[in-house]
Every structure is written in structure tokens, then in C-alpha cells.
Amino acid sequence: MENLNIPGPLLLLASALNLLPLWGCLLSLSACSSLIPQDFYSDSPGGFEINLDHRKLKTPQAKLFTVPSEALAIAVATEWDSQKDTIKFYTMHLTTLCNTALDNPTQRNKTQLIRAAVKFLETDTVCYRVEEPPALAELQKNEWDPVVAWAEKRYNVTIGSSTSILGPNIPASTKETFVSHLASYNMWALQGIEFVITQLKSLILSMSLIDRHITVEKAVLLSRLEEEYQIQRWGNVEWAHDYDLCELRARTAAGTLFVHLCSESSTVKHKLLQD
Amino acid sequence: MAALGTPLRTLRALLRELRHAAGRSYRDSPAYRHVLAAFRAHRVTSEKLCRAQQELHFQAATYLCLLRSVREHEALHREYHGRGERSPQEVAGLVGFRLPQQPGGKG
Numbered sequence: 398m399e400n401l402n403i404p405g406p407l408l409l410l411a412s413a414l415n416l417l418p419l420w421g422c423l424l425s426l427s428a429c430s431s432l433i434p435q436d437f438y439s440d441s442p443g444g445f446e447i448n449l450d451h452r453k454l455k456t457p458q459a460k461l462f463t464v465p466s467e468a469l470a471i472a473v474a475t476e477w478d479s480q481k482d483t484i485k486f487y488t489m490h491l492t493t494l495c496n497t498a499l500d501n502p503t504q505r506n507k508t509q510l511i512r513a514a515v516k517f518l519e520t521d522t523v524c525y526r527v528e529e530p531p532a533l534a535e536l537q538k539n540e541w542d543p544v545v546a547w548a549e550k551r552y553n554v555t556i557g558s559s560t561s562i563l564g565p566n567i568p569a570s571t572k573e574t575f576v577s578h579l580a581s582y583n584m585w586a587l588q589g590i591e592f593v594i595t596q597l598k599s600l601i602l603s604m605s606l607i608d609r610h611i612t613v614e615k616a617v618l619l620s621r622l623e624e625e626y627q628i629q630r631w632g633n634v635e636w637a638h639d640y641d642l643c644e645l646r647a648r649t650a651a652g653t654l655f656v657h658l659c660s661e662s663s664t665v666k667h668k669l670l671q672d
Numbered sequence: 673m674a675a676l677g678t679p680l681r682t683l684r685a686l687l688r689e690l691r692h693a694a695g696r697s698y699r700d701s702p703a704y705r706h707v708l709a710a711f712r713a714h715r716v717t718s719e720k721l722c723r724a725q726q727e728l729h730f731q732a733a734t735y736l737c738l739l740r741s742v743r744e745h746e747a748l749h750r751e752y753h754g755r756g757e758r759s760p761q762e763v764a765g766l767v768g769f770r771l772p773q774q775p776g777g778k779g
Contacts, residue, residue: 467706468710471703471706472703475690475701475703481695488742490742609727611675612730612733612734614675614737635752636753640748640749640753643741643742643744643745646741647741647745650737651738654731654738658731
């Protein structure tokens with residue numbers, strides 16, 4: 398158990414604010430896989446817990462907060478640890494994602510999640526093109542066409558783009574391909590994927606991000622292409638544009654990291670064996 | 673992927689962000705140690721084409737983006753959106769008035 402000390406007044410403040418599931422500020426990370434041996438119960442969740450001031454963190458629906466990956470638990474603990482005078486839940490994106498995955502407040506099963514995700518393809522940002530101004534149309538062609546081409550090649554599907562208000566005509570086989578691809582992810586990773594899609598407003602950009610084809614910054618840039626064009630044209634307003642940009646980047650990065658950490662294979666173990 | 677830069681750069685920036693997030697005892701924080709251990713275990717260099725190294729580098733870059741944008745977002749929020757409402761004294765002062773002082777409290 399490692400303890401990280403934060404000043405006493407924070408504890409008083411925290412209890413005064415009476416925020417659930419907040420308890421205090423001494424933060425420690427414990428691997429409960431040592432308490433519940435996963436070898437014995439092959440179907441038990443097990444995983445890692447977060448302790449705040451020696452009390453276990455719980456989700457908003459009062460379930461025990463357990464995550465399947467150690468790296469994810471460390472990242473969540475770091476999020477809690479970086480809260481200073483006040484607890485700002487809107488900055489704790491990984492914690493929020495874990496809570497969503499644990500509680501499933503929308504009560505959707507895997508099929509419904511996948512359906513919601515693939516449905517976004519019909520209104521995918523990178524498929525909707527403008528005709529004017531010509532500079533923007535050109536920019537969209539240069540920036541978005543490569544991503545669409547990559548997706549078509551990678552998944553062996555037809556997507557295309559459209560300037561009509563109805564959007565592109567996505568063939569059913571394309572949707573089927575994506576449905577079966579997404580079915581290979583577990584429930585936690587799917588929550589993360591659906592979150593990223595909702596943030597970027599694009600299934601194609603999300604998949605290229607999750608497949609590590611582009612970075613988070615690039616994906617956010619492509620998602621906000623028209624905004625960036627207008628900013629270059631008319632100027633940047635820091636308290637709106639940069640604010641939204643930082644928030645979108647934070648959420649997208651959190652979602653992507655969440656997906657990767659939840660669908661990780663045991664690559665670290667292989668490396669140790671080779672040593 | 674070409675936009676990621678060298679792993680060393682990502683690692684240094686990530687450790688710097690962790691330092692900002694953690695404060696004094698950043699070197700003892702689990703995140704700091706985990707990141708260092710992961711990079712050492714994979715010995716990320718730009719020459720090798722190991723897939724696990726690329727995955728780790730991408731994850732590190734993503735985490736770096738997360739930490740950095742959360743910090744910037746918070747700073748922007750503090751500067752532009754965190755002020756809250758003005759107090760009655762400030763509102764009166766906007767038009768040059770002062771609130772009346774009532775020694776016995778409000779009637």
C-alpha cells in the first residue's frame with residue numbers, strides 16, 4: 398500500500414462538501430488480486446480497487462469500484478491525486494468512464510451499444526462534405542479523403558462521402574462488417590468506443606484512432622476541421638475555442654486510453670518471459 | 673503514427689506532466705514509477721519496429737495528451753469561467769454606489 402499525503406484541510410473540505418463517492422484525500426492503490434486470487438474464481442471480476450483515505454472508492458450507484466487493468470487503476474488514482482483544493486469531477490474523465498462502465502446507467506447491453514456506435518456511421522462527420530466555400534471543400538477533400546480511404550482499405554468496405562443533406566449511402570455489408578468488428582471488444586472497451594464516437598461525432602475517426610492510425614490531436618483536429626478553418630479565417634477566441642479544444646482533447650484521449658487499457662492483451666508478461 | 677515523435681520526447685513530456693499533477697512527491701507516485709518501468713521494460717527506441725513498443729508509445733502519447741489537455745482546460749476554466757457571480761458590493765460599485773451600512777443589521 399502506498400500512501401500519498403495531502404494536507405488535512407482537504408479532508409475537512411471534502412467531508413463538508415459531502416460529496417459521494419468522495420471520502421478523503423490520503424490516496425493509496427491496492428491490488429485486490431492479492432486478496433481475491435483470480436486463479437481460484439475464474440469467472441469473478443477481481444481487479445484493482447482505489448482506496449481513498451483507507452476507504453474503498455465506490456461508483457455513483459454505490460458499487461465497489463474495480464477496474465480490470467492495473468495501468469487503468471494507476472491512472473484513476475493519479476486523477477484523484479491531482480485534485481487539490483476542490484474535487485473537480487469534470488476533469489476526472491477516466492474515473493467517469495470507469496463509473497459508466499461499472500454502473501451502465503443507460504442499461505444498454507452489448508448489442509445495443511454496438512448498434513448505437515455503428516448508427517453514427519450514417520451521420521459521420523468525415524462523410525459530410527460542403528460545396529462552398531471552395532477552400533473549405535478543398536480542405537475537407539485533402540484531410541478527410543485519406544482517412545476514409547484508410548478505413549475502406551482496412552475494413553474492406555465501401556463508405557464514400559456525400560455533399561447532400563441526407564449523407565452518404567452506407568451499404569448494409571459495411572455496417573455488418575463494423576458490427577462484427579466491434580463485437581470483438583469487451584463491454585468496457587465498447588463503452589469507451591461509444592464515448593469516443595460521441596465526442597468526435599465520427600465512427601471513422603474513432604476507429605482510426607483506436608487502430609492507432611492517427612494521434613488524438615490529429616483526430617480532434619479532423620473532427621473540428623470546419624471550426625479550425627473558420628478560426629484561421631476569422632480569428633481565435635481563447636475562452637471558447639481553446640476551451641472546447643482542450644475539453645475535446647481530454648475526453649477523446651481519456652476514451653482512447655480507456656479502450657486500449659481495457660482491451661489489452663498480456664504483452665508485458667511475454668516480455669518478462671523472454672528476459 | 674508519424675506525428676508521434678521520438679519515444680524519449682514523449683516520455684520526458686509525460687514525466688513532466690506527472691510532476692505537475694502530483695506535486696512534491698511525484699517520484700514516489702505510482703504513475704511515475706509505472707511509466708518508467710513500462711518504458712524500461714520495452715526499451716523503447718526509434719530503431720526497433722516492435723509492435724508492443726509502438727503500442728506503448730501510442731498509449732504514452734495518449735496519456736500525455738490527456739494530462740496536458742486536462743491541465744490546460746482547468747487553467748482556461750479558472751481564468752475565464754471560474755469567477756462566479758459578483759457580490760452585491762461589487763455590483764453596487766460598478767455604478768459607483770456603496771451599500772448602506774446598517775449597524776443593527778437589516779431591518
